[in-house]
């Protein structure tokens with residue numbers, strides 16, 4: 001019995017050669033490969049501008065900054081996400097709140113978003129930005145969220161950390177047709193990797209300029225943006241408070257090489273997910289919902305236990321799967337239940353659907369390069385444990 005992780009990277013010889021090539025070149029950072037990677041992502045997701053950074057967490061932070069999120073503002077996101085989806089607003093001094101999920105899709109519920117907007121408008125507390133998360137790679141209903149954004153005047157940042165390569169009504173996630181900025185992650189468990197890394201894409205050239213500015217200390221060498229005439233060829237100006245969130249050339253080379261296999265990676269995830277769908281259908285599990293008009297990135301395959309039909313608790317099932325060598329995981333603990341968020345005033349019961357999901361969800365292994373034998377081990381273990 002071998003250990004099967006829930007997710008892992010797939011590295012080819014071409015990936016290794018690409019990174020080695022950079023190591024032998026003149027630039028390890030701030031060279032030409034980051035720009036080529038940005039152009040590659042922009043082409044793949046059909047958005048004109050891409051700013052690569054050293055994590056999706058950094059991308060979410062600069063997205064909030066570029067949109068002017070600051071003290072006094074409110075940002076809403078989904079409670080069923082990684083903490084980075086809401087921490088980005090706290091970094092900017094804003095406050096956060098959560099819109100409960102739709103149990104069918106596990107994404108932020110558009111109906112609950114609308115209800116919360118009506119209440120917020122009456123209270124004069126409308127959000128500055130909303131951050132929908134395409135959980136497990138399944139696209140949110142962005143047309144509906146975009147329509148609400150226009151009606152209520154908020155900005156939209158898509159957290160597409162799970163969803164590069166996904167499509168919605170035939171359009172790639174990241175084209176920003178219904179949002180201001182979309183963020184991707186290239187952490188090794190995600191669909192393509194740069195080790196650590198992320199990016200923000202947008203259709204708006206002014207937002208792209210602001211994203212690039214705060215990525216690198218708020219420093220510009222563009223005279224058009226300077227407060228005073230240049231002092232000479234060495235001159236640059238810091239015009240805002242930025243950070244060092246730059247991606248290295250090695251990371252970009254790995255990402256560019258991985259990007260060539262993006263469609264194959266996602267197709268393989270679909271092949272494996274289809275096998276799970278067939279082989280787990282008779283078990284007391286609710287399997288991931290497929291949505292007709294979407295092609296999921298399938299970053300995760302989450303099963304939800306029908307606990308009334310299983311003679312064990314959620315925790316017992318989870319521990320039994322771990323004991324059988326499965327690197328099962330749980331995505332995610334509702335963010336507001338974290339002690340840091342409870343200290344901000346959040347309490348259990350805030351988002352009942354998110355908590356009901358948390359009480360019965362398990363992410364089972366799914367990654368490019370997973371063998372059918374490994375998958376059979378997962379199915380056999382689940383079959384044994386939930387029966």
Ligand SMILES: *Cc1c(COP(=O)(O)O)cnc(C)c1O
Nearest residue numbers: 055056057082084161185187198
């Ligand atoms: C992984 C992840 C992030 C953070 O990505 P990093 O690149 O690790 O910073 C943010 N949001 C979601 C939904 C994620 O899954």
